[in-house]
Amino acid sequence: MDQRILDxxxxxxxxxxxxxxxxxxxxxxxxxxxxxxxxxxxxxxxxFDQWLQWIFLPRMKQILEMGLALPSASGILVMAETVYVDRPEQSRELRRLLAEFDQLISA
Structure with a gap:
């Protein structure tokens, strides 16, 4: 299996x-x-938290499991930074993970 898919x-x-x-x-x-x-x-x-849990994660899991084409770009961090503007400390790790996800998708 492709290392990028595993990542x-x-x-x-x-x-x-x-x-x-x-x-x-x-x-x-x-x-x-x-x-x-x-x-x-x-x-x-x-x-946004609900969207991540109920739409984003299941759809990405389905894409990976079915071997479908990955999105060519992800702008999820931009949305997270807007949503969590009032919770910068609490959301720091999640935003970091979403930034890395954006990088993995656009690789």
Whole structure:
């Protein structure tokens, strides 16, 4: 298996772990209507933390498991910096992981 794929998979686990560590992991999923949002990052129906947990992580896992084409670019850090502007210390590790994810995707 491609080392880049393994690195991305490892990174997704680190992102999941950091969401748990910060207490930003929900046990109950958002409604089907919230999950069906077509707005970028589902900002109209859920928080960024929820989007990471319920949309981003599962979609990336599916892409990796099915061997689908990876996105050619990711601007997820820009969104994270906007969302966590009022929590710079608490979000530092998550933002670092998302920055590394952006780099892995654009490699």
């Amino acid at each position: 991305i998979a490892d990174h997704l686990l680190l992102i999941k772990h950091e969401l748990h560590a910060q207490g930003w992991w929900d046990e109950a999923p958002p409604s089907a209507q919230a999950l069906a949002s077509t707005v970028p990052f589902a900002v109209d129906t859920m928080s």
